[in-house]
Amino acid sequence: MRISIIGSGNVATHISAALKNAGHRIVQVYSRNLHNAALLAYHVGAEATDNLNALTTDTDIFIVSVKDDAILDTVKQLDKYGKLIAHTSGAVELTPMLELTQQAGVFYPLQTFSKTKELNFRDVPMCIEGADEAITKTLENLARDISNNVSRISSAQRKVLHLAAVFACNFTNHLYGVGEGLLKDSGMSFNLLRPLIAETADKIKEHSPFTVQTGPAVRNDESTMAAHLQLLDKQPHLQDVYKMLSQDIIKNHNKVNGDR
Amino acid sequence: MRISIIGSGNVATHISAALKNAGHRIVQVYSRNLHNAALLAYHVGAEATDNLNALTTDTDIFIVSVKDDAILDTVKQLDKYGKLIAHTSGAVELTPMLELTQQAGVFYPLQTFSKTKELNFRDVPMCIEGADEAITKTLENLARDISNNVSRISSAQRKVLHLAAVFACNFTNHLYGVGEGLLKDSGMSFNLLRPLIAETADKIKEHSPFTVQTGPAVRNDESTMAAHLQLLDKQPHLQDVYKMLSQDIIKNHNKVNGDR
Numbered sequence: 001m002r003i004s005i006i007g008s009g010n011v012a013t014h015i016s017a018a019l020k021n022a023g024h025r026i027v028q029v030y031s032r033n034l035h036n037a038a039l040l041a042y043h044v045g046a047e048a049t050d051n052l053n054a055l056t057t058d059t060d061i062f063i064v065s066v067k068d069d070a071i072l073d074t075v076k077q078l079d080k081y082g083k084l085i086a087h088t089s090g091a092v093e094l095t096p097m098l099e100l101t102q103q104a105g106v107f108y109p110l111q112t113f114s115k116t117k118e119l120n121f122r123d124v125p126m127c128i129e130g131a132d133e134a135i136t137k138t139l140e141n142l143a144r145d146i147s148n149n150v151s152r153i154s155s156a157q158r159k160v161l162h163l164a165a166v167f168a169c170n171f172t173n174h175l176y177g178v179g180e181g182l183l184k185d186s187g188m189s190f191n192l193l194r195p196l197i198a199e200t201a202d203k204i205k206e207h208s209p210f211t212v213q214t215g216p217a218v219r220n221d222e223s224t225m226a227a228h229l230q231l232l233d234k235q236p237h238l239q240d241v242y243k244m245l246s247q248d249i250i251k252n253h254n255k256v257n258g259d260r
Numbered sequence: 261m262r263i264s265i266i267g268s269g270n271v272a273t274h275i276s277a278a279l280k281n282a283g284h285r286i287v288q289v290y291s292r293n294l295h296n297a298a299l300l301a302y303h304v305g306a307e308a309t310d311n312l313n314a315l316t317t318d319t320d321i322f323i324v325s326v327k328d329d330a331i332l333d334t335v336k337q338l339d340k341y342g343k344l345i346a347h348t349s350g351a352v353e354l355t356p357m358l359e360l361t362q363q364a365g366v367f368y369p370l371q372t373f374s375k376t377k378e379l380n381f382r383d384v385p386m387c388i389e390g391a392d393e394a395i396t397k398t399l400e401n402l403a404r405d406i407s408n409n410v411s412r413i414s415s416a417q418r419k420v421l422h423l424a425a426v427f428a429c430n431f432t433n434h435l436y437g438v439g440e441g442l443l444k445d446s447g448m449s450f451n452l453l454r455p456l457i458a459e460t461a462d463k464i465k466e467h468s469p470f471t472v473q474t475g476p477a478v479r480n481d482e483s484t485m486a487a488h489l490q491l492l493d494k495q496p497h498l499q500d501v502y503k504m505l506s507q508d509i510i511k512n513h514n515k516v517n518g519d520r
Contacts, residue, residue: 110452112459112474125452151452160446163488168439168453169460170475171505172432177469179428186420192370192385192411193428194465199372200429201461205454209437214372215430224351228423237508244504245431248497
């Protein structure tokens, strides 16, 4: 396919490189900042532009990878070209796009990207949604060219996906930080905990998390939990987090094992 | 060194293999269950026994890798041999051991082991404590033979370490499970989230977690957080977890950035 990339950020950079490597042609890269457009365009052998009103029409699809709150405005300006338009956001629904164009879709890579960190795009889950079956199929095929993990995900599902990612990634990262803080306060390095964190994440590559839960809560080891709360007596908010998550683990364990 | 292994579980298995590979001699493996003792003994070229009262005295150290609540009882029975005794537990303090023997220490590998999963022992953090400087040095040297990550950790620190591991590993695994549950309820596979979880854990190998925190809470994106709480309106306990952890992230972010 002939592809135009609208945007020059992390997602635009990784997606356009993956599409080019899969044999597609990136014809043009747009950015408000011509320098940024030129940088990415150079890497993928495309033309650079900062003019949204004079884009080449010799293209099959606009992939819109701009900030969430700029997506609809951008789509409005792209509609005149009469091409397929897909955005790459986890948060923007399809319905408001459909009020601006008939040929709308979502081409959402569920991963956290940084320009400096290499990553195998074939492992990146691609979440596809289209205004109709033909568009969905087109986007699905394009996604399969760059990833082994392609799913049709509705806007309603995408919302839940984002919420699940907040629990499983944003909140877990915060808890890594809580662990680091506790170690620091007692004169220990976070390096002590890094291998165990890596192994914990590694385990769920093959297992369902609740089946490999460990720790005092799932054993209902009350004396250890009491000792831990005692250690936290100067940090009441961490006590609250400890209590709530432990109770949640116990409740969940009882439910899974049906002895409630 | 000539080493006797007391126990035949996961930790005993991994530690004795690592020590043997480092050139030490495993002379004897004890287990209450002779079959289990024989299995491990065979792998490390040792003798097997199920008699704690007739162990060989031609050894330099007993490494006691039995259940936490059996450690002190075992140590009591080993004292008569007059050798160095070190346990491998994160939870048992040194002080009660010292009431049973002078030659006591801790040789604690901070990792989660399973017999079937290979793992590079050189990455396993070894936490060392000894009754005196000579014992500490001996255990430290032994630990350096099998790991690149050796620290002197007091009993008081070990308690905090365990607590930090509960936050950074046990609680995070639970949150992985919460994420899986949310996806399942909306007809999606956990495979969508697995790569993002892996990348989140990978990031903190080089960074301090609070410096790479992402998500709606750290951006104080109130409309997204309100939408997420709305999605959880049938699961009030998850709403509570969401609120508490988000508030903790916001509070922590303000503290880190000093604008409180």
